[in-house]
Amino acid sequence: MTSIGTGYDLSASTYSPDGRIFQVEYAGKAVENSGTAIGLKVKDGIVLAVEKLVHSKLLVPGANRRIQTIDRHIGLAAAGLPADGRTVANRARDEAANLRETYRSPPTLKDLVDRLGHFVQMYTLYSSVRPFGTSTILGAVDKTGPSLYVIEPSGVFYGYHGAAVGKGRQLAKTELEKLKLSELTAREAVIEAARIIYLVHEDAKEKEFELEMSWISPESGGLHVAVPQELVDEAETKAKEELASGLE
Amino acid sequence: MFRNTYDSDNTVFSPQGRLHQVEYALEAVKQGSAAVGLRSKTHAILLALKRSTGELASYQQKMFRIDDHVGIAIAGLTSDARVLSNFMRQQAMSSRMIFNRPVPVNRLVGAIADKAQVNTQEYGRRPYGVGFLVIGQDQSGPHLYEFSPAGNSYEYYAMSIGARSQSAKTYLEKHYKTFDDCSLEDLVRHGLHALRETLQQDKELNINNTSIGILGPAATHETGVSGVGAFRILDGEKVKVFLDSMVPKETADAPAAAAAAAPAPAADEDVQMEG
Amino acid sequence: MDHFPTNWGRPRNDAWDPYATYPIHQRPNNAPKDAFADGVQRTQQPIVTGTSVLAIKFKDGVMMAADNLASYGSLARFRDIQRLHPVGNHTVLGAGGDMSDFQYLQMILDELMVDEFAAADGHALGPAEIHNYLSEVMYARRSKMNPLWNSLLVGGFKDGKSFLSYVDLLGTTYSASTLATGYGAYIAQPLLRRAVEGREHELTADQARKILEDSMRVLFYRDARSLDQYQLATITKDGVEITESRKLETTWDFAEGIRGYGAQTQ
Numbered sequence: 001m002t003s004i005g006t007g008y009d010l011s012a013s014t015y016s017p018d019g020r021i022f023q024v025e026y027a028g029k030a031v032e033n034s035g036t037a038i039g040l041k042v043k044d045g046i047v048l049a050v051e052k053l054v055h056s057k058l059l060v061p062g063a064n065r066r067i068q069t070i071d072r073h074i075g076l077a078a079a080g081l082p083a084d085g086r087t088v089a090n091r092a093r094d095e096a097a098n099l100r101e102t103y104r105s106p107p108t109l110k111d112l113v114d115r116l117g118h119f120v121q122m123y124t125l126y127s128s129v130r131p132f133g134t135s136t137i138l139g140a141v142d143k144t145g146p147s148l149y150v151i152e153p154s155g156v157f158y159g160y161h162g163a164a165v166g167k168g169r170q171l172a173k174t175e176l177e178k179l180k181l182s183e184l185t186a187r188e189a190v191i192e193a194a195r196i197i198y199l200v201h202e203d204a205k206e207k208e209f210e211l212e213m214s215w216i217s218p219e220s221g222g223l224h225v226a227v228p229q230e231l232v233d234e235a236e237t238k239a240k241e242e243l244a245s246g247l248e
Numbered sequence: 249m250f251r252n253t254y255d256s257d258n259t260v261f262s263p264q265g266r267l268h269q270v271e272y273a274l275e276a277v278k279q280g281s282a283a284v285g286l287r288s289k290t291h292a293i294l295l296a297l298k299r300s301t302g303e304l305a306s307y308q309q310k311m312f313r314i315d316d317h318v319g320i321a322i323a324g325l326t327s328d329a330r331v332l333s334n335f336m337r338q339q340a341m342s343s344r345m346i347f348n349r350p351v352p353v354n355r356l357v358g359a360i361a362d363k364a365q366v367n368t369q370e371y372g373r374r375p376y377g378v379g380f381l382v383i384g385q386d387q388s389g390p391h392l393y394e395f396s397p398a399g400n401s402y403e404y405y406a407m408s409i410g411a412r413s414q415s416a417k418t419y420l421e422k423h424y425k426t427f428d429d430c431s432l433e434d435l436v437r438h439g440l441h442a443l444r445e446t447l448q449q450d451k452e453l454n455i456n457n458t459s460i461g462i463l464g465p466a467a468t469h470e471t472g473v474s475g476v477g478a479f480r481i482l483d484g485e486k487v488k489v490f491l492d493s494m495v496p497k498e499t500a501d502a503p504a505a506a507a508a509a510a511p512a513p514a515a516d517e518d519v520q521m522e523g
Numbered sequence: 524m525d526h527f528p529t530n531w532g533r534p535r536n537d538a539w540d541p542y543a544t545y546p547i548h549q550r551p552n553n554a555p556k557d558a559f560a561d562g563v564q565r566t567q568q569p570i571v572t573g574t575s576v577l578a579i580k581f582k583d584g585v586m587m588a589a590d591n592l593a594s595y596g597s598l599a600r601f602r603d604i605q606r607l608h609p610v611g612n613h614t615v616l617g618a619g620g621d622m623s624d625f626q627y628l629q630m631i632l633d634e635l636m637v638d639e640f641a642a643a644d645g646h647a648l649g650p651a652e653i654h655n656y657l658s659e660v661m662y663a664r665r666s667k668m669n670p671l672w673n674s675l676l677v678g679g680f681k682d683g684k685s686f687l688s689y690v691d692l693l694g695t696t697y698s699a700s701t702l703a704t705g706y707g708a709y710i711a712q713p714l715l716r717r718a719v720e721g722r723e724h725e726l727t728a729d730q731a732r733k734i735l736e737d738s739m740r741v742l743f744y745r746d747a748r749s750l751d752q753y754q755l756a757t758i759t760k761d762g763v764e765i766t767e768s769r770k771l772e773t774t775w776d777f778a779e780g781i782r783g784y785g786a787q788t789q
Contacts (some may be wrong), residue, residue, distance in 0.1 A: 004263050005253060011260070022263075029265025056404070058417070058424055063403035069641040081267075083365040083399025090362060093641055097634055104630075128371040130259040133267075225643070348655040352646040388645060 011127040023131055024124050027153035030133030031080035035209065036168035036200050037066070038176065039077060039137040040193055041148035041161050045186030045217035046139035047227075048077040049193035051168065051201050054208040067214045067226075071096040073106055073140050075214050075224035079166035080134035080153075088136050088151075091119050109140035113149040113157050121155025135165040140224075141216045168200025175199060186217030190227055194235035198243050211236060259371045269375060270368050273397040276377035280323035282410035282446035283310060284439050285381035285392045286420065288430045291464030291477075292383035292390035294321040295439040297410075297446060298457045311461045311481045315340035317350045317385045319461045319479035323410030324378030324397075332360050332376065353384025357393040357401040365399030379409045383463050383479075390463060408442060415445035432467045436460060436490045444497065453494070458487050569621035569672040571595050573606045574748040575707030576617035577738055578676045579715055580685045580700040580723045581731035584759035585678035587615055588735040590743075591768050592750035593622045599750065607756040609763045611636055613681040614650040615756040616657075619705040620673035620692065628671060631660070650679025650686035650758075654696070662694025674704040680758045685723075703738075706746040711738040728757065740771050 008014055009022030016022060035051040050066045067077045068089045076092060078085025095115045099107035116138075123131045131153045139148045150165060151157040162176030175196045184192065194211055201209055213227040213235070227235075254260050255268030262268060283296040296310035311321045312333040318340060322329040339359055343351035360380070367373045380395040394409065395401045406424045408416035419442040427435060439460070444453055451457075460482040466473035469489055473480065482490075557563075571593050578587040589606040592599055606625070608616045610632050618625040635656070639648055648656075654677040664670050674691040688698040700723045701715035718734045719726065726734075735755060743751045751771040757764045778784040 009263070010253070023261055026261035026263055026265050029263065030261065031265070033265060056407075056417075057421060058404045058406050060403045060405055065643075069643045071637055072640055081398075083361060083368065086358070086362060086399070087365050087369075093638070097637065100634065100637070101630070123369070128259065130261060130267075130369055132369075133261065133265060223640075346656055346659055347648065347652040349648075349652050352642075352644060354644050355642060355646075386646070 012124050012129070012131055013127040021124065024154050027080075027131040027133045028135075031135045031153065031165060032167060034079045034081075034166045035066075036164060036166040036172055036197065037077040037079045037135075037137055038165075038172050038193060038196055039139050039148050039150075039160070039163040040176070040179075040181060040184070040189045041139065041146045042181050042184040042186055042189045044146070045141055045189070045215055045220075046075065046146050046148060046224075047186055047189040047193045047213065047215045047217075048075050048137060048139055049197050049211065049213045050077050050079075051166070051197045052210040052212050053204070054210055057208070061210060065212060067212055069214075069224045070112070070138070071100070071106065071140075072223050073142060073216060074109060074112065075139050075216060077137045077139075077214075078134050079136075080132075084132045084134040085136065088116065088120065088132060088134060092116055092138070095119075106142060108142040108144055109138060109147045109149060110144070110159075112140075113138055113151060117151055117155050117157040119155075120151055120153065124154055137163050137165060139216065141222055146216070164196075168203060171200045171203070172196050186215050187219070187231070190215060190231055191235045191238055194232070195239040195242055198236075198239035202243070211239075257371060258368055258373065258375060267368060267398075270398050273375035273377050274379075277324040277379035277397065277409055278411055278413070280325075280378070280410045281308075281310070282408055282413050282416060282443060283321035283323050283381050284406075284408040284413075284416050284420070284442045284446075285321065285383055285394075285404070286406035286424070286427055286435060286439055286442070287383065287390045287392045288427050288432075288435050288464075289389065291430075291432050291435055291462065292385065292392050293432075293435055293439055293463070294319060294381055294383055294459075294461035295436070295443045296321045296323075296459045296461075297443060297453070298459055300457070307456055310459050313479050313481065314356070314382075315344075315350060316474075316478040317463070318353055318356060319383055319463060319481070321381045321459075321461060322378055323413075325376070326378070328376045328378040329380070332363070332378065332380070335363065336360060350386065352386055353382065353391050353393065354403070356384070357382050357395055360395055361399050361401040364395070364397055367397075368399055381407060381409060383461065385463050385476075406442075408446070410446070412446040416442040419445050432462070432464065433490075433493060436462075436467075437493050437495070440490060440494050444494070453491055455484050455488050455491065458491065459483055460487050460490060565669040566621070566624075566672055569624070571600060571622045572748070573604065573619045573622055573625070573705075574746055575703055575705040575711065575742055576606065576619050576674075576676045577703045577707050577711050577715065577735055577742075578617060578678045578687055578701070579719045579726075579731055579734060580687055581719075581726040581728060582724050583728060584680035584757065585615075585685050585687050586728070586731045586735055587617045587676060587678045587756040587758075588739055588753055589617050589619070590739065590750040590753040592748070592752075594748045597747070602750060602752065603768070605754060605765075607754055607765055608632075609756070609765060610653055611639070611648060612762045613647070613758065614653050614677060614679035614686075615758055615763055615765070616653070617676040617678070617704075617756070618673050619675075621671070624671040624673050628657070628660075628673070628675075632657075647681075649681035650677055650688075651681075653677060653679070654686070654688045654690060658690045658694055658696045661690050661692060665693050676702050676704060678756070678758055680760060683760070706748070707738070707742055710745055711742055714738050714741065728759075736771070740773060743771055743773060 008016035012023040035053040037050040040047045070092045123129050136151045150163045161181045164172035216224045254262035258269040281297040285294045298307040300307045314336045340351045367375045375397040382393040406420040463479045464477040576589040593601040593604040670692040679686045690696045701719045703712040752768045755766045
């Protein structure tokens with residue numbers, strides 16, 4: 001980033017001489033600093049998991065959720081500035097409701113991220129706004145089956161089998177690539193997701209964290225809800241065991 | 249003129265992905281006098297230190313009632329707080345009007361957080377310069393939230409904001425595990441002890457500079473409180489009983505806590521300003 | 524050029540200004556203006572209609588009944604229409620009156636329940652809240668001289684309490700342990716009162732079912748806009764259960780002797 005400080009990086013409406021938009025890249029930095037979030041698209045559902053860094057022991061455990069529900073069958077996990085994540089999620093709810101009203105059926109995730117990508121992209125065009133400092137993973141089970149997308153601060157979005165954003169994304173992606181995602185059940189994917197989050201947290205061990213997971217599966221009746229506590233407990237126990245044996 | 253290239257307005261990310269204007273707004277919260285909030289199984293309470301601009305002036309208002317089941321304490325710019333608390337009252341009334349139900353507290357705090365986020369993203373605005381502690385009660389019991397100008401809101405067992413709030417936080421972190429089973433009287437005493445940590449050397453809490461906000465059933469000496477214990481703000485003579493219950497700092501069982509409290513940074517002077 | 528992206532391409536049903544900061548900027552309202560707004564005629568009468576809805580309290584909750592007919596004037600036009608609609612896990616809405624208005628209400632309630640589900644914070648809307656919401660909607664529409672042409676019963680069970688209330692196209696509301704809309708308000712309500720009042724905490728589900736079935740039968744005999752196929756909704760602590768369509772047992776032997784019925788000899 002040789003152009004830092006040359007004045008070409010102060011506005012989303014300015015290109016640098018070599019054709020980059022630095023403000024969008026800086027927004028990406030806000031995402032890189034935050035706790036890892038991952039999404040898994042498997043045979044019969046979707047699993048979302050986040051590494052929620054706990055900045056104070058006075059926080060009420062489990063109360064401050066980072067995974068949000070957009071529609072009955074759509075979930076969203078955001079990494080980056082939490083407030084920006086909420087704004088994107090609110091917009092996603094509005095768009096989902098609008099699609100529902102227009103077509104009188106549950107929206108497909110593809111239609112939703114198409115609109116949401118446009119919304120995020122608009123914030124990369126003008127000096128009067130800044131881009132969103134958040135990457136969002138969206139997962140759904142709709143009439144086309146399970147689907148998973150990531151929207152970047154630039155507004156670009158891609159579909160994934162397994163997705164990871166935030167600080168530990170590189171390691172998480174490597175781990176996701178080892179899995180046969182299309183053969184896993186959602187229940188199995190919960191165990192894997194917990195393991196990956198515990199694994200990537202190893203690099204930031206000095207900070208406390210809380211594992212937060214949601215899913216859309218046959219067991220949840222196609223609804224996006226928090227993973228049942230007993231399954232989370234089971235997954236966490238296994239993740240810790242695996243970690244301990246791996247470290248020996 | 250500016251401290252760096254990236255802090256002149258709120259639509260600019262620094263190369264590290266930080267928003268300096270938002271961070272400066274968080275500093276504005278620290279300019280205000282401290283507020284403390286904590287909760288037990290049955291009660292949620294707020295305590296705040298009020299400032300006065302001089303002998304001839306009254307003390308500032310640090311607490312606002314939003315609805316029977318919600319109250320806030322503020323630190324920072326009072327005028328911003330009035331705008332936001334007005335909005336919260338409208339939300340609370342609208343919930344009662346449309347659904348005949350008290351507005352869920354988490355949604356109320358979320359709503360002002362979402363409002364605050366907009367002010368961190370659009371040119372020509374500034375982030376709000378005020379932080380809130382919000383206490384509220386619903387079917388799952390009493391709650392305490394912190395709202396900050398960054399557009400974040402978090403639920404806590406206990407929290408403090410404002411000038412030298414770190415010292416109060418240190419006290420709260422030491423004791424918060426016992427709060428759950430506290431009586432209202434004990435809870436208020438803990439709150440006052442925490443608030444005392446934020447005082448300057450020669451100052452102490454008195455009936456003029458202390459406000460207490462309570463949500464939950466009445467204390468043993470309290471009168472005129474509705475059955476479930478709607479939010480009320482105690483000022484003046486009404487806080488005397490609670491102040492008298494405080495254990496002097498030297499003999500308190502928590503002198504260690506006081507000593508362990510991070511010494512207030514020198515820059516953190518008791519600036520006389522609105523809020 | 525409007526530089527504030529929150530103003531662009533807003534979904535049409537947005538409440539005004541949810542993201543921005545009141546009152547600093549007055550934001551333009553982007554909703555398209557209907558060029559024909561002045562020429563629109565509002566509902567003067569219902570078109571496709573449902574008849575009575577009956578509901579009673581019993582010891583475990585609330586039971587509601589409505590037949591499956593949607594009439595077009597005096598024509599029995601649709602005979603497989605469900606007029607009992609579950610709203611969440613604690614509430615059933617029963618509707619008489621205009622069926623397209625009822626379908627609209629189902630849609631806005633569904634949107635509302637999606638919003639509540641998305642909040643995912645454990646605060647569920649119960650029957651009392653839904654009834655209050657509907658009364659606001661109905662009263663607001665009548666105040667615009669554009670009513671939703673329905674009479675509605677809201678029944679439910681939540682937090683150990685039964686709930687049963689009425690609201691209609693004028694926004695009028697009332698509650699009782701037995702309620703009936705439409706023709707049923709004249710024919711069935713006295714029967715329901717005699718059978719239920721004072722016994723709300725004793726009646727079993729079987730007894731309640733029998734009371735409603737008998738009343739539905741009387742209505743089928745006397746209400747020319749009714750049908751002998753109907754559904755029952757039961758709302759208890761276990762949630763909402765709506766039966767498949769069932770048929771009333773009726774006899775018409777007595778009618779043989781009535782002039783105007785069947786083949787006339789003279």
